[in-house]
Amino acid sequence: MDFKDQLKASVSIVRIVGDYVKLRRASPGRYAGLCPFHTEKTGSFSVSEDKGFYYCFGCKASGDVFKFVQEIEGVTFFEAMQLLAERHGIPMPKRRDLTDASTELRTALQQMHDLAGQHFQQQLASPAAEAAREYLRKRGLTKRAVEEFAIGYSDPSGNTLLKKLQQAGYSLDQIEKSSLVRKREGGGHYDYFRHRLMFPIHNETGKLIAFGGRSIGDDEPKYLNSSETELYSKKKVLYNLHRAKQAARKSDFTVIVEGYMDVIGVTMAGVGNVVAPCGTALGNDQIKVIRRHSDKVVVNFDPDNAGATATEKSIQVLLDEEMHVRVLALEGGLDPDEFVKANGAEMYQKRLEEAPRYFFWLADRARTRFDDGTAEGRMEGFREVLEPAINRIPDRLERLAVANEIASYLGVDAASIRERFRKQEAVKRVDKPAPNPLAMISDSERTLLKGIFDDAALRQVVLEWLKPHPVLESLPTRGLFRAMIALSEGGATWGFSEMEARLGENDRALLAALILADKASERETEGFTAEQATACLAALDQVWRKQEILRLDTQIKQAERDRDLTLAMQLMQQRKTLERGRWGNTGASS
Numbered sequence: 001m002d003f004k005d006q007l008k009a010s011v012s013i014v015r016i017v018g019d020y021v022k023l024r025r026a027s028p029g030r031y032a033g034l035c036p037f038h039t040e041k042t043g044s045f046s047v048s049e050d051k052g053f054y055y056c057f058g059c060k061a062s063g064d065v066f067k068f069v070q071e072i073e074g075v076t077f078f079e080a081m082q083l084l085a086e087r088h089g090i091p092m093p094k095r096r097d098l099t100d101a102s103t104e105l106r107t108a109l110q111q112m113h114d115l116a117g118q119h120f121q122q123q124l125a126s127p128a129a130e131a132a133r134e135y136l137r138k139r140g141l142t143k144r145a146v147e148e149f150a151i152g153y154s155d156p157s158g159n160t161l162l163k164k165l166q167q168a169g170y171s172l173d174q175i176e177k178s179s180l181v182r183k184r185e186g187g188g189h190y191d192y193f194r195h196r197l198m199f200p201i202h203n204e205t206g207k208l209i210a211f212g213g214r215s216i217g218d219d220e221p222k223y224l225n226s227s228e229t230e231l232y233s234k235k236k237v238l239y240n241l242h243r244a245k246q247a248a249r250k251s252d253f254t255v256i257v258e259g260y261m262d263v264i265g266v267t268m269a270g271v272g273n274v275v276a277p278c279g280t281a282l283g284n285d286q287i288k289v290i291r292r293h294s295d296k297v298v299v300n301f302d303p304d305n306a307g308a309t310a311t312e313k314s315i316q317v318l319l320d321e322e323m324h325v326r327v328l329a330l331e332g333g334l335d336p337d338e339f340v341k342a343n344g345a346e347m348y349q350k351r352l353e354e355a356p357r358y359f360f361w362l363a364d365r366a367r368t369r370f371d372d373g374t375a376e377g378r379m380e381g382f383r384e385v386l387e388p389a390i391n392r393i394p395d396r397l398e399r400l401a402v403a404n405e406i407a408s409y410l411g412v413d414a415a416s417i418r419e420r421f422r423k424q425e426a427v428k429r430v431d432k433p434a435p436n437p438l439a440m441i442s443d444s445e446r447t448l449l450k451g452i453f454d455d456a457a458l459r460q461v462v463l464e465w466l467k468p469h470p471v472l473e474s475l476p477t478r479g480l481f482r483a484m485i486a487l488s489e490g491g492a493t494w495g496f497s498e499m500e501a502r503l504g505e506n507d508r509a510l511l512a513a514l515i516l517a518d519k520a521s522e523r524e525t526e527g528f529t530a531e532q533a534t535a536c537l538a539a540l541d542q543v544w545r546k547q548e549i550l551r552l553d554t555q556i557k558q559a560e561r562d563r564d565l566t567l568a569m570q571l572m573q574q575r576k577t578l579e580r581g582r583w584g585n586t587g588a589s590s
């Protein structure tokens with residue numbers, strides 16, 4: 001067993017996938033949830049514990065635990081291996097062939113960020129950081145919060161981090177690629193972050209991959225973020241997700257706030273399920289990440305006009321990703337951090353729980369933007385602010401219900417609103433149920449395939465029977481049976497992934513469907529016996545015989561029309577043999 005197989009055998013795919021996707025147990029050894037690779041409302045995503053395999057009936061994403069980590073983290077195969085090994089405390093063999101150039105660079109970038117994080121934290125204690133410490137005091141950040149969120153300080157000199165990274169042995173080329181240091185136009189290099197409060201940004205697994213820097217003085221911009229690197233893609237990363245995801249699952253909603261300080265203030269007060277987009281407007285990719293943990297959010301942006309505009313935009317994107325959206329507008333013009341400091345976490349929690357659905361917030365917003373003293377103004381507000389959002393509700397009945405409720409809330413004529421919506425086609429596509437790849441397959445085929453999968457002795461017998469039988473070629477599952485035959489004849493290890501590796505895309509889907517999603521037949525194949533196998537084979541044999549007889553009947557009729565009696569007689573004889581015989585004792589072959 002090589003390292004890869006060893007590692008694979010010692011990790012649980014359900015636990016790994018479960019870190020990223022909320023899974024529920026669907027049947028023994030099988031777990032299901034919403035697919036992390038496409039947007040859907042009903043869970044088409046399946047994970048098999050014993051087969052070490054995942055499959056989505058919607059988008060057909062499939063693979064083993066390495067493939068999953070690669071896809072979801074956007075990393076190379078080697079990194080996926082590293083990540084899994086690390087998480088399970090299994091030392092990676094230090095062989096050159098276990099890495100590649102891209103992995104090497106990314107590992108270096110990762111280490112440089114760790115180093116920079118420590119450097120910034122140390123700097124926060126330096127005399128130069130007095131203004132930064134003063135800012136933290138003013139914002140009421142405790143020592144514990146500073147430590148927990150590893151807040152640091154970048155000094156104004158513009159070269160201490162550069163020196164540190166060079167001392168640590170990184171090449172200038174690598175250092176430049178980290179985006180921690182920039183190349184000066186006239187030559188030379190300088191630290192990208194200077195005289196700023198530093199907030200480390202982590203990826204979903206908790207690795208430090210970027211920084212957000214807040215200026216202490218009057219330097220613009222107020223917030224400066226790391227540029228995109230091999231490690232960091234702004235539009236996919238959420239601040240604090242690695243801490244918040246467990247709490248988000250438990251409470252089944254995520255709070256989205258605007259900034260670092262909000263996240264920190266709210267978290268330290270004891271509300272853990274809070275994240276923020278970093279240096280970007282909330283986008284589809286970030287929502288997809290949130291959605292894996294819960295499809296419900298409360299948007300709680302700053303109460304100013306920019307915050308309201310951002311909220312309005314976010315609602316649209318959230319609805320596009322089919323999220324359940326509520327909006328919290330805190331009273332007294334407070335941002336979340338200020339609110340928990342003034343009123344405590346309990347009150348904040350209560351506000352979160354009472355937060356109204358987005359359309360009420362939109363209706364209030366429409367009121368402030370359009371003249372709600374006149375029927376025309378209210379109608380205009382409805383059309384401009386609410387209608388685009390309500391149009392995104394995929395379900396027609398719900399769309400009408402919401403429109404109705406809002407009409408009465410806003411005081412516009414409900415009948416004319418209903419009329420507008422009736423005329424409009426749903427903008428939103430509706431989830432089509434995934435086609436069932438099993439529809440073409442007979443019960444006996446299905447039972448047989450599942451039954452012999454885990455029974456080596458029966459598999460041997462069944463495959464030997466099937467291999468020379470002409471029925472094999474007419475089965476929709478012939479690809480699977482052929483792969484099984486090839487595997488067992490080649491003396492290869494028997495296993496799901498070995499089998500999978502031999503299949504084309506369609507057969508792969510078929511195999512996954514058979515193994516993962518077929519609840520009904522689970523009972524049929526429990527304790528699969530030789531008698532059952534024989535019965536299934538006999539049924540397949542019968543089906544084949546019937547088809548052959550039908551074929552012969554047509555040929556016989558043709559021969560009679562052609563007055564070719566010799567041929568007709570021969571065909572009749574074949575037909576009789578088929579009718580009488582059973583496969584194996586007639587020698588029938590055609």
Ligand SMILES: [Zn+2]
Nearest residue numbers: 035038056059
């Ligand atoms: Zn999918």
